[in-house]
Amino acid sequence: MSKDQALISYILRLADNALILSQRMIESVAAEPELEEELANANFALDFIGQARLFYTCAGELEGSGRSEDDFAFMRDEHEFRNLLLLEQPNGHFGDALLRQFLFESFYVHLLEALTHCSHDGLAGVAARALKEVKYHCRHSSQWLIRLGDGTQLSHDRVQASLDDAWRFTGEMFEADDIDKAVQEGFDGPDLSAIHDLWMRDVEKTVSEATLRLPAGQWMAGGGKQGRHSEHLGPLLAEMQYLQRSFPGATW
Amino acid sequence: MVATVLDEAQVYEWLANVPDPEIPVLSILDLGIVRDVTVNNKVTVTLTPTYSGCPATEAIECSVLAALKGHGVDDIAIRRVLSPPWTTDWITDDGREKLRKYGIAPPSQSPEIACPQCESLNTERVSEFGSTACKASWRCCDCLEPFEYFKCL
Numbered sequence: 001m002s003k004d005q006a007l008i009s010y011i012l013r014l015a016d017n018a019l020i021l022s023q024r025m026i027e028s029v030a031a032e033p034e035l036e037e038e039l040a041n042a043n044f045a046l047d048f049i050g051q052a053r054l055f056y057t058c059a060g061e062l063e064g065s066g067r068s069e070d071d072f073a074f075m076r077d078e079h080e081f082r083n084l085l086l087l088e089q090p091n092g093h094f095g096d097a098l099l100r101q102f103l104f105e106s107f108y109v110h111l112l113e114a115l116t117h118c119s120h121d122g123l124a125g126v127a128a129r130a131l132k133e134v135k136y137h138c139r140h141s142s143q144w145l146i147r148l149g150d151g152t153q154l155s156h157d158r159v160q161a162s163l164d165d166a167w168r169f170t171g172e173m174f175e176a177d178d179i180d181k182a183v184q185e186g187f188d189g190p191d192l193s194a195i196h197d198l199w200m201r202d203v204e205k206t207v208s209e210a211t212l213r214l215p216a217g218q219w220m221a222g223g224g225k226q227g228r229h230s231e232h233l234g235p236l237l238a239e240m241q242y243l244q245r246s247f248p249g250a251t252w
Numbered sequence: 253m254v255a256t257v258l259d260e261a262q263v264y265e266w267l268a269n270v271p272d273p274e275i276p277v278l279s280i281l282d283l284g285i286v287r288d289v290t291v292n293n294k295v296t297v298t299l300t301p302t303y304s305g306c307p308a309t310e311a312i313e314c315s316v317l318a319a320l321k322g323h324g325v326d327d328i329a330i331r332r333v334l335s336p337p338w339t340t341d342w343i344t345d346d347g348r349e350k351l352r353k354y355g356i357a358p359p360s361q362s363p364e365i366a367c368p369q370c371e372s373l374n375t376e377r378v379s380e381f382g383s384t385a386c387k388a389s390w391r392c393c394d395c396l397e398p399f400e401y402f403k404c405l
Binding site: 035036039040043046047048049050051053054121124125126128129130132133140 | 301303304305306307333334335336337339379380381382383384385405
């Protein structure tokens with residue numbers, strides 16, 4: 001694989017992460033427990049859609065095939081998506097969805113920070129734009145985790161169970177494969193082991209403030225980055241891509 | 253091309269009348285999203301979106317096209333640049349004053365946000381989120397009016 005092909009694949013992973021997470025968040029629109037969360041969730045989902053569009057456009061330009069952001073989003077099948085398994089997991093209850101946001105965003109914010117220093121100007125530009133938004137998301141999800149963990153016995157127990165459940169999907173974020181390595185070496189891209197240390201520092205701090213405990217020594221799931229997904233991605237895509245599948249090429 | 257000599261200053265003057273679709277009291281110049289204008293064979297306007305997911309981005313580009321076409325300019329290119337990312341620091345002083353008069357507290361580095369109605373600093377945040385991604389909901393504890401605050405970004 002050439003250095004440039006690796007970069008395209010790398011950017012598509014970033015785009016798929018943002019798109020799939022936003023699609024999950026959109027499922028909760030009009031179903032959040034209070035108005036403030038309704039606004040936060042919808043606004044944040046919109047940020048992720050915006051980021052996905054920028055990443056897809058960037059990948060399409062590099063690829064030179066003329067594929068548009070819509071082609072990437074609506075004309076690919078499950079095995080062609082390269083998002084993290086964590087992000088395609090169903091929303092569950094409020095605590096489950098919160099843990100997914102918290103664990104991913106605490107990672108994503110450091111990944112974007114590192115990407116602003118990469119040698120590809122287009123990618124660094126999108127990362128700098130997205131970083132400003134995700135810093136704000138992180139503050140929101142951390143505050144909620146503390147509120148629920150250090151809340152009532154019931155909220156504490158439920159959110160601890162959410163943390164225990166989501167934890168097995170965190171390993172994949174830091175598993176550097178050929179694509180990660182090629183971008184790290186070829187474009188001064190992120191060093192995932194360094195990001196893991198930053199992530200762990202932040203997660204430990206918030207988890208301990210939330211009076212929760214970190215799950216230890218668990219088996220980690222993987223494969224999303226390589227297109228091997230859990231059973232949950234298919235139904236998500238079926239809904240998201242319904243229109244394009246029923247009326248291929250439809251525009252308005 | 254138009255009959256009179258077209259220069260950058262003229263284009264800026266026209267753009268000063270293109271409103272932001274979400275906060276129409278602000279022009280796109282007040283908002284600081286017009287990064288550059290060049291006039292040679294064609295008119296090129298460079299814009300920077302505020303947020304990645306800002307739904308107004310396309311609407312603003314259409315408004316710019318329509319405004320320039322309305323003044324007889326046919327050859328127009330709109331360039332979108334992301335870097336450096338837009339910041340609320342780019343909102344002009346004039347724009348800040350317009351926001352305040354409109355009832356939106358302009359972005360501020362100070363932890364105390366003045367009520368746009370009565371200027372009291374005795375205010376409190378109701379929610380970090382508002383009707384759009386760029387605003388938070390606040391209220392004034394003196395005049396009791398709720399108001400929106402344009403967040404720093």
